[in-house]
Amino acid sequence: MAEHDTPGRPGRWRSGAESKQRILDTARELFGEHGYGATTVRAIAKAAGVDPAMVFYFFGTKQDLFGAAVDMSGAVPPAIASIFTGGLDTIGERIVRTLVENLDKSGRTPLVMLTRSAPTDARSETLLREFIDREITDRLAALLGTPDATVRAAMVNVQILGLTVARYIMRIEPIASASVDELVERFGPLVQYCLTGPPAA
Amino acid sequence: MAEHDTPGRPGRWRSGAESKQRILDTARELFGEHGYGATTVRAIAKAAGVDPAMVFYFFGTKQDLFGAAVDMSGAVPPAIASIFTGGLDTIGERIVRTLVENLDKSGRTPLVMLTRSAPTDARSETLLREFIDREITDRLAALLGTPDATVRAAMVNVQILGLTVARYIMRIEPIASASVDELVERFGPLVQYCLTGPPAA
DNA sequence: GTCTATAATTAGATAGAC
DNA sequence: GTCTATCTAATTATAGAC
Numbered sequence: 302m303a304e305h306d307t308p309g310r311p312g313r314w315r316s317g318a319e320s321k322q323r324i325l326d327t328a329r330e331l332f333g334e335h336g337y338g339a340t341t342v343r344a345i346a347k348a349a350g351v352d353p354a355m356v357f358y359f360f361g362t363k364q365d366l367f368g369a370a371v372d373m374s375g376a377v378p379p380a381i382a383s384i385f386t387g388g389l390d391t392i393g394e395r396i397v398r399t400l401v402e403n404l405d406k407s408g409r410t411p412l413v414m415l416t417r418s419a420p421t422d423a424r425s426e427t428l429l430r431e432f433i434d435r436e437i438t439d440r441l442a443a444l445l446g447t448p449d450a451t452v453r454a455a456m457v458n459v460q461i462l463g464l465t466v467a468r469y470i471m472r473i474e475p476i477a478s479a480s481v482d483e484l485v486e487r488f489g490p491l492v493q494y495c496l497t498g499p500p501a502a
Numbered sequence: 503m504a505e506h507d508t509p510g511r512p513g514r515w516r517s518g519a520e521s522k523q524r525i526l527d528t529a530r531e532l533f534g535e536h537g538y539g540a541t542t543v544r545a546i547a548k549a550a551g552v553d554p555a556m557v558f559y560f561f562g563t564k565q566d567l568f569g570a571a572v573d574m575s576g577a578v579p580p581a582i583a584s585i586f587t588g589g590l591d592t593i594g595e596r597i598v599r600t601l602v603e604n605l606d607k608s609g610r611t612p613l614v615m616l617t618r619s620a621p622t623d624a625r626s627e628t629l630l631r632e633f634i635d636r637e638i639t640d641r642l643a644a645l646l647g648t649p650d651a652t653v654r655a656a657m658v659n660v661q662i663l664g665l666t667v668a669r670y671i672m673r674i675e676p677i678a679s680a681s682v683d684e685l686v687e688r689f690g691p692l693v694q695y696c697l698t699g700p701p702a703a
Numbered sequence: 704g705t706c707t708a709t710a711a712t713t714a715g716a717t718a719g720a721c
Numbered sequence: 722g723t724c725t726a727t728c729t730a731a732t733t734a735t736a737g738a739c
Contacts, residue, residue: 317722336622338539342715352724357716359722420618420671421537430672455668455677456688462672463664467656470621471631471663476656487657494695518704542732553706558734707738714731721724 337418393493538619594694
């Protein structure tokens with residue numbers, strides 16, 4: 302994890318920003334692994350090798366720290382953008398591939414953090430809903446343009462949530478240890494079906 | 503389910519069993535609403551109108567209370583049994599209908615309780631995985647009999663988890679306020695596709 | 704059976720020395 | 722900027738009176 306050793310910059314920067322970054326990285330890791338409620342500020346501080354008081358010094362409250370950890374404005378959009386570049390007839394595969402590939406890289410992603418925290422933390426629930434709506438649902442619905450676009454986009458949300466919970470949180474087999482290609486092969490058509498499937502009813 | 507009465511009869515023998523039942527009902531309600539970690543014994547006691555100490559008197563520990571709340575052996579199987587009575591070609595609809603109808607009745611069902619608690623509580627995670635495997639995956643896989651039966655059954659699990667999280671925990675629209683029939687119409691074919699869909703790869 | 708009192712632990716947060 | 726020390730509040734859990 303967080304191999305953020307300071308740059309050997311000449312003159313070496315007075316450590317402040319470095320500690321802050323380490324705290325943030327560690328927070329992402331622990332929040333992603335145990336959720337908001339089950340992660341203590343003390344645990345974060347210990348894992349980051351700093352004093353608990355410093356966490357509050359930099360971030361004010363636990364809630365603010367979580368907000369900072371979840372906010373990856375700029376880091377996520379590019380990945381999601383790739384979903385929308387390409388034909389509508391293969392978008393199912395691209396959604397699944399992008400989702401799984403990004404989440405596999407680390408559990409520190411906002412989606413996992415929020416999905417783990419949402420069930421017991423009202424604020425996380427709101428954040429997650431907004432995140433999904435803004436980054437996925439709205440764009441998908443706009444892309445489709447059909448009358449039932451909203452319902453279809455929501456069905457994709459169900460796939461994303463189900464897949465995230467099954468693979469990264471509950472680790473249900475054989476979903477958890479399947480390869481990216483296997484998942485794309487299985488869930489790609491399923492997501493495609495949600496969007497461009499049969500009768501618009 | 504269980505409408506605790508509180509008989510207005512003055513002088514009624516204070517039945518221990520009644521208090522115990524009230525505690526259990528209240529525990530199911532709160533665990534289902536906030537998950538294991540975010541539900542305190544005190545809150546349960548207060549909502550049940552008894553003393554916190556009594557909760558421990560009856561159930562020993564918080565964990566044991568949760569175990570008792572989650573254990574509905576005998577109450578769930580019958581509902582699930584109805585899924586497996588009927589043709590394989592319409593099982594998708596039956597799965598969705600049975601799931602949604604039962605969960606709509608109350609949030610105190612084991613599935614919702616466990617799904618809400620699993621992300622932050624390791625024991626709940628195990629319980630949920632075992633519950634799903636035993637009650638659904640194993641039976642579905644056995645019913646199919648195909649070589650990829652396990653994967654297909656797991657795909658159904660993803661649907662169930664996704665649907666449960668979206669409708670009952672995160673309350674994503676328009677999934678949350680959709681009618682049972684709408685959901686059956688939308689997700690029935692999807693689940694059916696998981697099980698008896700295209701090429702067995 | 705029910706409740707009071709309390710032990711033991713742990714959480715988030717703050718003040719102030721250095 | 723960093724840490725020691727501490728405050729306050731909440732939690733699970735137990736002992737024992739009635």
